[in-house]
Amino acid sequence: MNNFGGNWTYQKIKIIEDYAKAYLEIMKNRPYWKLLYFDGFAGSGEIRVDGPLDSTVIEGAAKKIVSIKEPKMFDICYFVELDKQKKKSLESSLRQIRDAGVHVVEGDCNRKLQDMANFLKSEKGKNHKVLAFIDPCGMEVDWTSIECLKGLSVDMWLLVPTGIGVNRLLKKDSHISEAWWQKLERFYGISRDLLIANFYSSIKTMTLFGEKQIVYKNPKAIQKIESIYTGRLKEVFNYVSKPYILKNNKQSIMFHFVLASNNEVATKIANDIIKKINI
Numbered sequence: 001m002n003n004f005g006g007n008w009t010y011q012k013i014k015i016i017e018d019y020a021k022a023y024l025e026i027m028k029n030r031p032y033w034k035l036l037y038f039d040g041f042a043g044s045g046e047i048r049v050d051g052p053l054d055s056t057v058i059e060g061a062a063k064k065i066v067s068i069k070e071p072k073m074f075d076i077c078y079f080v081e082l083d084k085q086k087k088k089s090l091e092s093s094l095r096q097i098r099d100a101g102v103h104v105v106e107g108d109c110n111r112k113l114q115d116m117a118n119f120l121k122s123e124k125g126k127n128h129k130v131l132a133f134i135d136p137c138g139m140e141v142d143w144t145s146i147e148c149l150k151g152l153s154v155d156m157w158l159l160v161p162t163g164i165g166v167n168r169l170l171k172k173d174s175h176i177s178e179a180w181w182q183k184l185e186r187f188y189g190i191s192r193d194l195l196i197a198n199f200y201s202s203i204k205t206m207t208l209f210g211e212k213q214i215v216y217k218n219p220k221a222i223q224k225i226e227s228i229y230t231g232r233l234k235e236v237f238n239y240v241s242k243p244y245i246l247k248n249n250k251q252s253i254m255f256h257f258v259l260a261s262n263n264e265v266a267t268k269i270a271n272d273i274i275k276k277i278n279i
């Protein structure tokens, strides 16, 4: 079972569920399209949400989506989960809700996004539209996996680990290990020189023993992380929604949750859903 804390777990699932229903409402009169729901980080089917005093078990997004019957069902629901045990328990609980058209596979989301992109570009895939939910725990999604969706009929809700992932790797003194730089480069798909230029500045000062260079991390690093990533998303998709910002109980930003799409109406619907939750 996955274990998370906070109100934001409910909200994130509510956002994807509300959006899926709005999406299906629009698509119900367009029978030409085969509708594929792709969940790249599907989980086990249930989530333990830790509260201040106790914890509750809630249904994960996969069960919610597979339970949707009205206004119509997704033709295919495709769930990817890396962990063998979680994949097994998700599969058995989804089977109790719906069998036909539901696929649960063990694998890496990055690989499956590439496979999906290839399918959508093929003769067989060209009448398919996709709603994707990409809900990683951290920085598991490589930029190349997002980039391969360019020009395709995909609406993608993506959880961007601005505060918990990227910001933690960008150390204050810029002394970042080679492994972390490679992770940052894979995540953003841009060079470390560009990352350094965006996140650090330095000044030279004179000390008793000569010149010294002091490095400063951008004090608005999280906002910068989000704006650079949104900029990258806009190179692949025509539109990106406003974010739903997930904060922990100390009010520190953990993630930004956004919809990327080539359809302006999609981002308007997403913005309306987020606005209601932010009230």
Ligand SMILES: C[S@@+](CC[C@H](N)C(=O)[O-])C[C@H]1O[C@@H](n2cnc3c(N)ncnc32)[C@H](O)[C@@H]1O
Pocket: 002, 013, 040, 041, 042, 043, 044, 045, 046, 047, 059, 060, 061, 062, 080, 081, 082, 083, 086, 107, 108, 109, 110, 135, 136, 137, 140
């Ligand atoms: C945040 S949880 C997903 C929760 C889920 N969306 C839900 O509503 O229940 C992330 C899940 O992704 C899985 N995971 C981690 N890395 C992965 C990868 N590279 N590809 C696919 N799944 C992965 C983890 O085992 C974990 O179950």
